Amino acid sequence: MPKSKRDRQVTLSKTKKKGREHKETIVNTIRQAAEDYSSAYVFSFENMRNHKFKEFREQLKSNSRFFLGSNKVMQIALGRSESDEIRPGLHKISKVLHGDAGLCFTNLPKEEVERLFNEYEEYDFARTGSISTEKVELKEGPLEQFSHEMEPFLRKQGMPVRLNKGVIELVSDFLVCDEGKPLSPESARILRLLGTKMASFRLHLICRWSPGDFEQYAPGPDDSGVESS
Incomplete structure (x- = not known):
């Protein structure tokens, strides 16, 4: 019986044992999510507000799983090429995981995911260095x-x-x-x-993957080599 790619051992950067174990736990959790959910999305964000994002994530926790953090670790978990991807086509979403980006695994229909992300917008107080939206x-x-x-x-x-x-x-x-x-x-x-709120916290879908299908909504920071199928 062929060995599952999800069970393959991955060598991460040389860090203290605790840090390495934490990364390996994240890798395994992402790989399990790739098996458990029917589709995966990469999204970008602007003016991230942790408490607002937590509320958004809570709304979808019954049928979705979100990951934010090290893009490199997420790429390793998914596979960065056809030879090491854990499911066919997942290396394509790995290629656009750059910059301010996150990963969402879900069982929701495509139309529902697109609606939720496109309609989501929360205003908050702007921080130092933000660009003023009005005089x-x-x-x-x-x-x-x-x-x-x-x-x-x-x-x-x-x-x-x-x-x-x-x-x-x-x-x-x-x-x-x-x-x-x-x-x-x-x-x-x-x-x-x-009480003047100028910061708009928004989420933008970059691409979607499901078995046998890949769709790119917007160009990522580096989408060279990514093709729709």
Whole structure:
């Protein structure tokens, strides 16, 4: 009886025993998922928010399994060529596992997966260095949304403020951020205080694999040699 490719021993990078065992566990878990689920998808993400992704994953946990982490380990688990792939065609999705990407095994119909990923979008507060999606400017006058205890903190963020009869007052117009420009640490903090969410956490499907079928939705960072069948 031929030996299953899933049982093949794989040599990982030379690390401490605990780290190596952890990688081997991930490899074996991915290989088991490849046997247990009917299809696999590679997806990319932008503005990742761990708590939001956890919620999305929880919605699908009854019929799907997600993997994020070392792309190299995931590639090793799937196989990086026809000669070492664990199921026919899986090396094709291995080739597009680069950059900010993840792996999803699922038993859901193709149309349902496409709908879930395409419709998913969650907004959150932008972080330092993110590109501002709009211009935010505060006009001179009272800032009644802030309590008087906030005045020293706002001043440290560069805002021209003062206390006037217990009310924080902006003594001149203040530009928090300009559209298309990176956010400074101070701008990011002020936007959070204002409740302004500029970061859009989204998931994008790159490709799909199922036995005997491969479909590429979008070009990956390096999709050379990947062909649809």
